[in-house]
Amino acid sequence: MRDTRPSRRHVIIGAGAAAAAFAAPALAQAAPQVVVIGGGYAGATCARFLQREGVSVTLVEPSANYISCPFSNAVIAGLRDIAQQTFTYDAIAAQGVRIARQAATKIDRDAKRVTLADATTLPYDRLVLAPGIDMNFTALPGYDQAASEILPHAWKAGPQTLLLRQQLEAMDDGGTVVISAPANPFRCPPGPYERASLIAWYLKNHKPKSKLIILDAKDAFSKQGLFTAAWKEIYGDMIEWVGLSAGGKVVEVKPREKIFVTEFGEHRADVGNVIPPQRAGRIAIDSGIADQTGWCPIDPVTFEARAQAGVHVIGDAAVAGGMPKSAFAANAQAKACAQAVAVMLRGAQAPEPKLINTCYSLVTPDYGISVAGVYAPAKGLLTDIPNAGGVSPAKAPASVRAAEASYAEGWYKTITTEVFG
Amino acid sequence: MRKIRTVTTTIGGALTALLFVSAGQAQSLRDAPPGASSCLGCHGAQPTSLPALSNLSASDIENAMEQYRSGAREATLMNRIAKGFTPEESKAIAAWLSAKK
Numbered sequence: 001m002r003d004t005r006p007s008r009r010h011v012i013i014g015a016g017a018a019a020a021a022f023a024a025p026a027l028a029q030a031a032p033q034v035v036v037i038g039g040g041y042a043g044a045t046c047a048r049f050l051q052r053e054g055v056s057v058t059l060v061e062p063s064a065n066y067i068s069c070p071f072s073n074a075v076i077a078g079l080r081d082i083a084q085q086t087f088t089y090d091a092i093a094a095q096g097v098r099i100a101r102q103a104a105t106k107i108d109r110d111a112k113r114v115t116l117a118d119a120t121t122l123p124y125d126r127l128v129l130a131p132g133i134d135m136n137f138t139a140l141p142g143y144d145q146a147a148s149e150i151l152p153h154a155w156k157a158g159p160q161t162l163l164l165r166q167q168l169e170a171m172d173d174g175g176t177v178v179i180s181a182p183a184n185p186f187r188c189p190p191g192p193y194e195r196a197s198l199i200a201w202y203l204k205n206h207k208p209k210s211k212l213i214i215l216d217a218k219d220a221f222s223k224q225g226l227f228t229a230a231w232k233e234i235y236g237d238m239i240e241w242v243g244l245s246a247g248g249k250v251v252e253v254k255p256r257e258k259i260f261v262t263e264f265g266e267h268r269a270d271v272g273n274v275i276p277p278q279r280a281g282r283i284a285i286d287s288g289i290a291d292q293t294g295w296c297p298i299d300p301v302t303f304e305a306r307a308q309a310g311v312h313v314i315g316d317a318a319v320a321g322g323m324p325k326s327a328f329a330a331n332a333q334a335k336a337c338a339q340a341v342a343v344m345l346r347g348a349q350a351p352e353p354k355l356i357n358t359c360y361s362l363v364t365p366d367y368g369i370s371v372a373g374v375y376a377p378a379k380g381l382l383t384d385i386p387n388a389g390g391v392s393p394a395k396a397p398a399s400v401r402a403a404e405a406s407y408a409e410g411w412y413k414t415i416t417t418e419v420f421g
Numbered sequence: 422m423r424k425i426r427t428v429t430t431t432i433g434g435a436l437t438a439l440l441f442v443s444a445g446q447a448q449s450l451r452d453a454p455p456g457a458s459s460c461l462g463c464h465g466a467q468p469t470s471l472p473a474l475s476n477l478s479a480s481d482i483e484n485a486m487e488q489y490r491s492g493a494r495e496a497t498l499m500n501r502i503a504k505g506f507t508p509e510e511s512k513a514i515a516a517w518l519s520a521k522k
Contacts (some may be wrong), residue, residue, distance in 0.1 A: 049458075050452055328462050335458035339450040354455035354510070356502055358463065372500050374456070376504025388505030392497065404497050408468035411463050418465055 001015040004095035013244065031056040034347040035114050037104045037283060039066055041091060041199040041327040043130030044314040044419050045334035046341075047097045050128075058098040058122055060114065061089065066420065069188065070327045071412055072157040076165045077198035079365055085157055087420035107287040109308050126341050127297070129289060129305070130334070132156075133187050133325070136294065139277035140253065142238025147255035149384030151272040155187060155194075167271045169200065171388045173207035173419055175270035180218045180259050182277045187316050187325045189222035190371065192275055194361040197227065200235045201364050214241045215260055215266060216248040222324070223361060223369055223391050250274070280317035294318045300377035302350045303337040312337050321390025322373060329357045331415055357389075360408035368404030432508045454513035456506060464518070482515035483508075 032055055036047040039061030047059040066087045074080035075188060093099050100122065106115035107127065114122045137144045143151070152167070154160040167201045169175070177199055181192040196214050204212040210301060220243075221227075231239045242248035247264025254261065279294030287401045289305045290296045296313040299305040300321060306310045315330035323329045331372055332355045340350035355375045360368050373389035375382040450458055466472045474482055488494035489503035490511075505512065 053449060053451065093449045200450070329461050332459040335450060335453075335461070339453060339458065342451065354454060354459075356456060356459035356462070356505070358502070360499065372498055372501045372504060376455070385505040388503075389501050400497055406470040407463075407497065414465035414467075414471065415462050416466070418461060 005332045016104060021064045023292065024056065027419055033058070034126050034128060034341060034345075035060060035124060036130060037114065038115070038130035038132055038281065038315070039063070039092075040132050040315060040330065040421055041068075041415070042131060042132075042330035042334045043128065044089070044092060045331045046128050046130060046314060046338045048095060048419070049094055049338035050333055050341060051095055051097045053338065055345065056098075056344060057252060058100055059092065060100045060102065060104045060116065060122070062103045062117070064088070064101065066156040067161075068416065069155075069157045069191075072154070072161045073191070074365075074373070075157075075161050076154060076168065076195065077202040078165060078169070079198065079201075082157075082322050085161075087416060089420070091421055098277075099126075102110065104283050107283065107289075107311070109287065109311065112310065117198065125310075125345060127311045127339060128341065129284055129311060129313045130330070131283050131317050131330045133316045134281050134285075136279050138279045140274070141323060142253040142255060142261075143276050145273050148274070150267075151253060151258065151274045152254040153274055153276055154352065155275050155278070164271070164273055168202060171210070171315050173206065173213075174209040176209065176268070177203070177210065177212045177271045177273070178258075178267050178269035179212070179214045179273045180253070180260055181214055181218070181221070181275055182250040183217040183249075185325060186275070186278050186361075189324050189326075190227075190359055191360045192216075193221060193223065194363075195225045195273070196234075196239055196241075196364040197231065197361070197409040200231070200238050203238060204235060210238070212239045214239065214248075215250050215262055215267065216241060216243050216251065219245050219358055222359075223265060224372055225394055226369045227361075227363065227392060230367060230369070231395065234364060234367070239414060278334045282311075284317050287369050291318070293319075300380065300382040301352055302303065302340045302344065303333065312341060319381075322384040323375050324359065325357065326357055326359045326375075328359060328411070329355070331419060352386075353383060358411065360404060360411060362405055362408060364405075365402075366405050367398075367401040368402055368406070368408045369401070370407075452517065454510065454517055455512040456510060457517045460514065460518060466521070475520045476518060479512075479515045479519040482518055483512050486511040486515065 034055050035058050036043045037060045047057045051057045068085045102116040104114050152160045152164045154164040164331050247262050250260050252261040256273045260267045280290045284290045288305050297319045298313050303312040305313050314333040318326040336353040358372045360370045368391045371391045374385040463471050486503045489499045
């Protein structure tokens with residue numbers, strides 16, 4: 001019989017879980033074990049909902065706090081404090097989810113065991129991988145970890161977010177901000193354009209002679225019509241977008257000189273933001289769950305990795321068909337996955353899910369736009385339901401834009417309460 | 422066939438609601454019909470600028486979804502989402518959501 005407890009108790013900090021295990025040892029041994037790797041919108045949600053299904057859950061997450069990417073563009077623009085982005089795992093632990101505050105370093109797919117940084121091993125009946133993204137520091141010449149200290153990516157919220165904000169605050173009026181946006185797929189498809197909008201808001205109010213250039217590795221982007229029209233209306237000529245076919249693709253950066261090299265020429269930035277190519281979090285790559293694209297193909301009903309039965313992948317790391325890599329999608333997938341895992345642990349077949357995505361973007365603090373979609377399994381992928389979803393109307397009164405900005409705040413409050421509250 | 426499944430889901434939702442009320446815990450996903458758990462991303466236990474749905478009846482939610490689908494009721498976003506669900510799916514979702522408190 002396999003030992004279902006972690007090999008070292010001291011790594012486990014969920015006090016409630018420990019108490020439960022002592023109170024009912026027989027039950028604790030009988031309960032199926034699920035390990036969830038990654039405590040973001042996907043992993044934390046999945047762990048909580050699985051625990052409520054009577055599953056014994058260990059959440060593997062090295063960070064003491066989670067710093068949320070949604071709304072972090074408002075932090076960059078000085079509209080919001082990073083404290084509003086920061087959440088603890090206390091409520092999740094109190095609920096009875098065990099939390100291993102370490103990085104997962106290895107997955108033994110045959111023995112069904114996860115190894116942590118201190119060599120502790122966690123056996124599992126089913127594994128949920130929610131490792132999010134890693135910046136691909138080998139994909140763009142000149143852009144590595146050290147370069148990100150000069151040209152921040154700010155694509156994981158935290159010190160990088162604050163670094164970009166500080167650089168904007170230190171920039172002289174009349175400076176040039178350059179944002180490099182990657183090719184698809186990447187985390188938060190409308191994110192670079194919301195960021196451009198809110199940085200322009202900051203510049204317009206504090207440094208109005210400045211300019212912002214977006215160098216883009218693609219010719220089309222999320223909510224493009226809405227962003228482009230709003231930029232013109234609100235920011236005039238301040239924002240210049242250069243698409244792929246106009247030479248927007250950045251092929252090299254020179255961090256010391258803050259130079260962005262494109263196929264057509266060079267742009268020197270006073271403040272440079274490189275949103276680099278990305279891939280699934282390292283554990284997904286190292287364990288062979290991701291394929292050669294760097295992302296993890298999944299079954300759209302069970303969220304099981306195509307590479308390995310019994311290992312489920314949710315959130316940004318997954319290839320979720322039509323669903324974008326968004327916090328809303330990660331949270332929706334996590335709940336559908338928790339349902340599937342709970343059903344499968346009882347020996348039954350997972351039901352066909354249906355999922356929703358909604359992404360709000362702010363063009364100004366009072367001007368919100370959205371994209372939505374509804375998805376169901378078709379041809380092996382999570383596929384858009386035709387004639388549903390889409391973006392906010394092209395023409396709408398200011399009251400509608402203000403309402404959507406306010407709904408964005410409401411969404412953030414609701415979802416972060418569900419995930420961390 | 423579809424009708425039977427809907428009725429089963431509805432009864433399941435009602436039973437879960439009873440369990441929930443007695444246990445004081447969040448509702449189980451076990452009986453969640455397709456799409457229902459996604460709704461909670463915006464509509465939680467407490468209202469924000471977005472409404473909580475738990476104090477609405479199943480028929481209130483079902484009717485709203487129908488009106489969003491037909492365009493009879495204006496919305497910024499729910500009209501786009503409602504079109505992704507059939508009347509039967511909306512009915513099952515409404516029953517499950519209204520059972521949450």
